[in-house]
Amino acid sequence: MSDGLPACPECHEAFTYEQGALLVCPMCGHEWSKDTAETTPETALIKDAVGNVLADGDIVTIVKDLKVKGAGGGVVKVGTKVRGIRLIGDGVGDHDIDATVPGFGRLQLKSGVVKKVL
Ligand SMILES: [Zn+2]
Structure with a gap:
């Protein structure tokens, strides 16, 4: 798959296609929304000099x-x-x-x- 669509969360087949705002698996018929399919946030984590992940309010x-x-x-x-x-x-x-x-x-x-x- 070159278009980066995620594999089906139900049957894990990689034949996912887009239908409007939904992702559809032709293998098992499962449909899910693109929004919830994106598990990795677009903003990368911000890390300090030694690789600790920083958060609001940190010292x-x-x-x-x-x-x-x-x-x-x-x-x-x-x-x-x-x-x-x-x-x-x-x-x-x-x-x-x-x-x-x-x-x-x-x-x-x-x-x-x-x-x-x-
Ligand atoms: Zn499926």
Whole structure:
């Protein structure tokens, strides 16, 4: 199958075809909706520097010095603890975390520069 349709959840045959909003299996007649067939979310998981999956509200530490651009400037030091991060899908560049960093206020961070506090 080159069109990426999932195999039938009932009989596991791979002859699925689309009929409107439904997926249909010609082998056993099972019909199901495309929405529930998509088990993997489209947004990829956001992981920290060592591969821990991050979630809203996590506490992280910064793993490398970060130069802060813009008003004031400065450097967020390695080991700075940041509480209550928020994951964002639309950050500037590849920034995917929104967080309030002590001494700096609200910043956008890249997930690759933080490590989750477990
Ligand atoms: Zn089937």
